[in-house]
Amino acid sequence: MLAVAVAVPAVRHVLDERERAAHEAAVARTIAAEVDKRTTHEQTVVRTSRGMSQAGRAVADRMLILSSCASTGAQPSGPNGRLPSSALCTVPPSSVQLRADAAEAWASLQEAFKEALGRYPCVNNGYRSYAQQAKMHAGNPGMVAPPGTSNHGLGLALDLCTNSDGRAGTSAWAWMDAHASDYGWDIPYWARPGGSRPEPWHWEYVASGDRVS
Ligand SMILES: [Zn+2]
DSSP: OHHHHHHHHHHHHHHHHHHHHHHHHHHHHHHHHHHHHHHHHHHHHHHHHHHHHHHHHHHHHHTTTTTTOOOOOOSOOSSTTOOOGGGEEEOTTSOOEEEHHHHHHHHHHHHHHHHHHSSOOOEEEOOOOHHHHHHHHHHOTTTSOOTTSOGGGGTOEEEEOTTTTTSTTSHHHHHHHHHGGGGTEEOOGGGSTTSSSOOTTEEEETTSTTOOO
């Protein structure tokens, strides 16, 4: 009897432990599923972009789009607004500059855009030096980020023309909204129509983990 009396609580204790472990495992699975759900979009963008970056370079090389691009850099090579010109690539037909990986992705994006709409997107702004950002911020502090804090200073943001393709409701904007993320580009929530600071022309190379938010 003594053996049973001692064994019963021990069995209960083991069962309690198992139940607690099972419950904790279930909670962990729920949390993991939620995290997965939230990151799936971003992971898809990153995966797609890695593939597209190589394809983008191939397309760009074939069409001599990035003929001036000697850099293959996908890392920050200087502080915000102070990137060396060797880290930047011009993406014709516009004269804006972007960091090499963003430039390759943009080059392939704009080829797809052209295939769909018959022309390249109208582009207004890409990389901005610290001094350029400071000047723009001084002129419009409510709308333009302070120098040192913008993704333009990292070569990872690009503005479409504010009065044409950068306007929500145009066919160009609708195409961007539907397809840009296939090329690693997207518009941040705050910049979307209805966002906290709508700038529908402002797109960022989200596939890079180096963005400032
Ligand atoms: Zn912008």
